[in-house]
Amino acid sequence: MGGEEVTDAIRKIADRVTAGRGYELVDLEVKREPRGHRVRLFVDKEGGIGLDDLQSVSEEMSAILDVEDPVDSSYTLEVSSPGLDRPLRNEADYKRFLGRLARISSYEPVEGRRHWTGRLVSVEDGVVNLDLEHENGAPARIPLSKIAHGRLEVEFPRAEGRGRASGHRING
Structure with missing residues (x-):
């Protein structure tokens, strides 16, 4: 074979x-x-x-x-297991992990960008809506058909009283 x-x-x-x-x-x-x-x-x-x-x-x-x-x-x-930073492969994955932080890359520019990191807000009509928490403006709207790679980001809760960060993230 x-x-x-x-x-x-x-x-x-x-x-x-x-x-x-x-x-x-x-x-x-x-x-x-x-x-x-x-x-x-x-x-x-x-x-x-x-x-x-x-x-x-x-x-x-x-x-x-x-x-x-x-x-x-x-x-x-x-x-x-796929790990904490598991890949997001299809619409069901994006829906399953709504509310989680994700990193997405597209095959071609969408709204002038190819890379985003933000919170999964919704998936509607074949489009992933991503809240770009630390950027002002509307959520990113990325068509599933243009997504090359999607992956969950690992988040660690902030220790109370230790700094101003709302959480920690490991980029891998």
């Missing part, structure tokens, strides 16, 4: 395994390396995914991959 066929076969298996548990397959990476393939699954569920959940997905995926054998060489399987 070619690279794309291998990825498609693994994605079908991963979709079956995660959907059967009520989990979401956030992303899948299959990379050929000198000593075989590296297969990475990023899995989540409503309320957050735990280590036991990830282990059970890993065990079932490994068993099925060994039987169905879509990879023509040895492979390393990694199953993890």
Whole structure:
């Protein structure tokens, strides 16, 4: 099988395994390396995914991959959560994380910009509305069709009485 066929076969298996548990397959990476393939699954569920959940997905995926054998060489399987700064891939993701801080980049300029960081306000008619908290003016309106990358930003609450910042953010 070619690279794309291998990825498609693994994605079908991963979709079956995660959907059967009520989990979401956030992303899948299959990379050929000198000593075989590296297969990475990023899995989540409503309320957050735990280590036991990830282990059970890993065990079932490994068993099925060994039987169905879509990879023509040895492979390393990694199953993890998408992280606190998880990617936003589709309209459902943007709606799910309304109120959260996000960083968005577009394929081409929208309203004269290609990069924004702000709070997800709404998603209406295929447009993400982003409150640019530290900038004066109307929220940014970014069509989903023009979004190249979207990702949640990690926020840490401000310690009371320690500075004037309303929160801390890690850019990664």
